[in-house]
Amino acid sequence: MEPGVLKDIVIIFALSTFVNFIFTRIRIPAIIGYLITGIIAGPYLLKLISSPENVEVMAEIGVILLMFTIGLEFSLNHLLNIRKVVFLGGFMQLLLTATITMLTARVFHFEWTESVFVGFLTALSSTAVVLKLLQERSELTTHYGKTIVGILIFQDIILIPLLLFTPMLGGATADVGHDLLLLMLKTIGIMLFIWVGTKWLMPWLLHLIAMTRSQELFLMSLLLICLAVAMLTHQLGMSLAFGAFLAGLMISDTEYSHSAFGNLIPFKDVFTSFFFVSIGMLLDLGFVADHPWLVIGTVLLVIVLKAFVAGLTAFSLGHTFFGTVVVGLSLAQVGEFSFILAGLGLMHEIITPVHYQLFLAVAVTSMALSPLMIQISRPLANLILRLPLPPGIVNGLFPVKQVEIPEISNHTLLIGKDSRAINLASMIKTMGLPFTSIVFDPDLARREMEKGNMTVFGDATFEPVLREAFAHTAELVVISVGNLITALSIVEHIRKMNKHAHIIVRTRHVTDIEELYKLGASQVIPEEFETAIDFFERILGKYLIPRMDIERAIARTREDNYGIFRDRSKVGGYSLLKDIPDIEIAAVRVGEESVFAGKTIAQTAMRKTAGVTIVAINHDGKITANPDPSSVINGNDIAYLLGKPEMIALAINILSEPRPD
Structure with missing residues (x-):
C-alpha cells in the first residue's frame, strides 16, 4: 500500500471519529457526520485527501457489503411477496417522478433531452442511505419498510435500461433491439442462477x-x-x-444466514463509512456559496416533489396516511446511482457543467437531510393525523376492517410490529388466557383477525387505538416494537391511562432500561443481554452443572447487570419491594409428586432450608394470603414465594423434588 493511501485512511478515520463523537453527543445521525467529513477533507475545502479514487474504491466495497447484509435480512420468499410493490409501485414512482421533473425542467427552459435526463436523475x-437507516x-420488515425496499429494488433494476438509454439521448447510435434482447437473456440467466443458488448451491456450499x-x-x-x-x-x-443484494438473498434462506450477518457487520460499517x-x-x-438560493430552492423543490410522488405511490398501494408520509419522506432524496448517470450524461454532453454542479449540490444536500426526514416522518x-x-x-x-372488541378487563394486551408478538399471541391463546393485541402491519393484522383474535390495526402511540384494545383496563401489557422512541411513547401513554397495569417491554440494549423505567415500565427485557443469558444457561447445562446452581448463577448475573432496575413496578401504592430491590415474589407450582405435596407450611421448613417465605397459596383458583404454618400445600397448588432471586431458585428446586420411591 502506498503511504499516500494510508494517510488518506488515517485522515478519514480521524476526522470521522472527531465529528461523530460530537454528533453522537448531540444525537445527530452518524451518516451526516461522514458526509461532513467528506466535505471538510475533500478537494473543495481543505484538500486533505490526495487519492480520491482510492476512497471511491473503498466506498464501492462499502455499498456492496451493505447491500449484501440487506439481502441476508430478506429472503427470496419475501421478495416474491412484495413483487407487486417492486414492479407496480416502483414503475409508478419512477414514471411520475421523471414526468413531473421533466415538465418542471421545461418550465425553466431546459432542452427536451436534458429535461428527460434530469427527470431520470431525480427519480x-x-x-x-435509506436501507442503512431502516x-x-x-x-x-415493517409494512412501509417493505414498500420502500420494493421501490428501491425496482430503481436498481431499471438503472440498466437507463444506462443503455443515456447515450441515445446524447445522439449516439445503437442497436436498441439487440441490446434489449441481450438484456432479457441476461435477466433470465440471473433469475435461473438465483433459483439454483438458493435451492441447492448455497446450502450445499456453506x-x-x-x-x-x-x-x-x-x-x-x-x-x-x-x-x-x-x-x-x-459483467452482465x-x-x-x-x-x-442477490448474493445475500441466496444465503438468506440457509441456516447460516445469521452467522453470516454477524460476521460481516464490522466490515460493512467500516467500508460503508x-x-x-x-x-x-x-x-x-x-x-453553493455563489448560488445559495438556487441550491436551496432546488433542494426544497426536489424533496417536496419526490415526497409527494412516493407518498402518492404508497397510498395507491393501500398504505394508511401514516405509512404514506413515512414512505414519502424516506424516498425524498436523490440516489447514489444518479451520480453514475450524471457522469455519463456530462460525458455525452446531455447535461451542462453548471447543471451538473447544481445536481451534485442538490444530491449531496438531500442525502444529508435524509436521516432528519426519516426521523421526523413518524x-x-x-x-397531521390530529x-x-x-x-x-x-x-x-x-382499509383493514376492524374487529369490534367487546368490553374486557384484567386481560393481556400485546403490542408489536413483527412475528414476535404474533407468536406470543398464539402461545397465550393455547393457554386460554384473555388477550387483545395491537398490530402495526395491516397484513399481519388481517391474518390475526381471520384467526378470530381480538386484534386492532393501528399505531399504538395513539391513545384512541390503545383504548380500542382496552389498554386502560388491561392487567398486563407486553410491548415488542423494536424501536426505543416508539416504545417510550407507548409506555408513557399506557401509564397515563392505566396506573396499575404491569408493563413488560422488549428493548435491544441494557442501556435503554433506565429510560423505560422512568416512564413507567414494570419490567424491561433487553434482548441482547437475555440472548447472552440463554447461551450462558445452555453452556452450564452442557457442563452438567446442577439446575439449582444454574438458576442461582443466572439470578446473580441478572442482579449484577440490571442493578436497581431489576423487575419492578414504579406505580401504585407503597411496596416493600421498592425499598429492597434484591427481593422479589415468584409463583411456583408444586408438583403432584413433590415431596412436600400434602404437608403443612411448617413441615416444609422453607424459611430455614431455602431462606424464602410462603406469602400466599393458590388452591383451585382460590388464593389464601398470609397462610398460617398449619396450612396444607397440595399437589398442583401455586405457592407464592418471597425472597432473594438465588434463594427462590433453590426453593423451586426443592419444591420440584419428587418423593423417593
Missing part, C-alpha cells in the same frame, strides 16, 4: 465450509460469494450493489 433514491431502526469448523474460512467464503456474484452481475451490465465520505467530497462549497404523520381528515385518507384505499 432515483438512495438505496445505501436497518438501524429495525424497520426493514454446509461444506461450516463442517471445517474454521471461522476464517467461513468469513473468506462469504466475502468471496458476495464479491463474485457482484462482479458477475456487473448491472450494478455491483444489486449483485451483492467511506461511501458517505466519498459523497461528501463531491460537494463544491464554492458553487412524528409529522402523527401530528387534524379532522376524511376516513378515506386516514385509513387508505384498502
Whole structure:
C-alpha cells in the first residue's frame, strides 16, 4: 500500500471519529457526520485527501457489503411477496417522478433531452442511505419498510435500461433491439442462477465450509460469494450493489444466514463509512456559496416533489396516511446511482457543467437531510393525523376492517410490529388466557383477525387505538416494537391511562432500561443481554452443572447487570419491594409428586432450608394470603414465594423434588 493511501485512511478515520463523537453527543445521525467529513477533507475545502479514487474504491466495497447484509435480512420468499410493490409501485414512482421533473425542467427552459435526463436523475433514491437507516431502526420488515425496499429494488433494476438509454439521448447510435434482447437473456440467466443458488448451491456450499469448523474460512467464503456474484452481475451490465443484494438473498434462506450477518457487520460499517465520505467530497462549497438560493430552492423543490410522488405511490398501494408520509419522506432524496448517470450524461454532453454542479449540490444536500426526514416522518404523520381528515385518507384505499372488541378487563394486551408478538399471541391463546393485541402491519393484522383474535390495526402511540384494545383496563401489557422512541411513547401513554397495569417491554440494549423505567415500565427485557443469558444457561447445562446452581448463577448475573432496575413496578401504592430491590415474589407450582405435596407450611421448613417465605397459596383458583404454618400445600397448588432471586431458585428446586420411591 502506498503511504499516500494510508494517510488518506488515517485522515478519514480521524476526522470521522472527531465529528461523530460530537454528533453522537448531540444525537445527530452518524451518516451526516461522514458526509461532513467528506466535505471538510475533500478537494473543495481543505484538500486533505490526495487519492480520491482510492476512497471511491473503498466506498464501492462499502455499498456492496451493505447491500449484501440487506439481502441476508430478506429472503427470496419475501421478495416474491412484495413483487407487486417492486414492479407496480416502483414503475409508478419512477414514471411520475421523471414526468413531473421533466415538465418542471421545461418550465425553466431546459432542452427536451436534458429535461428527460434530469427527470431520470431525480427519480432515483438512495438505496445505501435509506436501507442503512431502516436497518438501524429495525424497520426493514415493517409494512412501509417493505414498500420502500420494493421501490428501491425496482430503481436498481431499471438503472440498466437507463444506462443503455443515456447515450441515445446524447445522439449516439445503437442497436436498441439487440441490446434489449441481450438484456432479457441476461435477466433470465440471473433469475435461473438465483433459483439454483438458493435451492441447492448455497446450502450445499456453506454446509461444506461450516463442517471445517474454521471461522476464517467461513468469513473468506462469504466475502468471496458476495464479491463474485457482484462482479458477475456487473459483467452482465448491472450494478455491483444489486449483485451483492442477490448474493445475500441466496444465503438468506440457509441456516447460516445469521452467522453470516454477524460476521460481516464490522466490515460493512467500516467500508460503508467511506461511501458517505466519498459523497461528501463531491460537494463544491464554492458553487453553493455563489448560488445559495438556487441550491436551496432546488433542494426544497426536489424533496417536496419526490415526497409527494412516493407518498402518492404508497397510498395507491393501500398504505394508511401514516405509512404514506413515512414512505414519502424516506424516498425524498436523490440516489447514489444518479451520480453514475450524471457522469455519463456530462460525458455525452446531455447535461451542462453548471447543471451538473447544481445536481451534485442538490444530491449531496438531500442525502444529508435524509436521516432528519426519516426521523421526523413518524412524528409529522402523527401530528397531521390530529387534524379532522376524511376516513378515506386516514385509513387508505384498502382499509383493514376492524374487529369490534367487546368490553374486557384484567386481560393481556400485546403490542408489536413483527412475528414476535404474533407468536406470543398464539402461545397465550393455547393457554386460554384473555388477550387483545395491537398490530402495526395491516397484513399481519388481517391474518390475526381471520384467526378470530381480538386484534386492532393501528399505531399504538395513539391513545384512541390503545383504548380500542382496552389498554386502560388491561392487567398486563407486553410491548415488542423494536424501536426505543416508539416504545417510550407507548409506555408513557399506557401509564397515563392505566396506573396499575404491569408493563413488560422488549428493548435491544441494557442501556435503554433506565429510560423505560422512568416512564413507567414494570419490567424491561433487553434482548441482547437475555440472548447472552440463554447461551450462558445452555453452556452450564452442557457442563452438567446442577439446575439449582444454574438458576442461582443466572439470578446473580441478572442482579449484577440490571442493578436497581431489576423487575419492578414504579406505580401504585407503597411496596416493600421498592425499598429492597434484591427481593422479589415468584409463583411456583408444586408438583403432584413433590415431596412436600400434602404437608403443612411448617413441615416444609422453607424459611430455614431455602431462606424464602410462603406469602400466599393458590388452591383451585382460590388464593389464601398470609397462610398460617398449619396450612396444607397440595399437589398442583401455586405457592407464592418471597425472597432473594438465588434463594427462590433453590426453593423451586426443592419444591420440584419428587418423593423417593
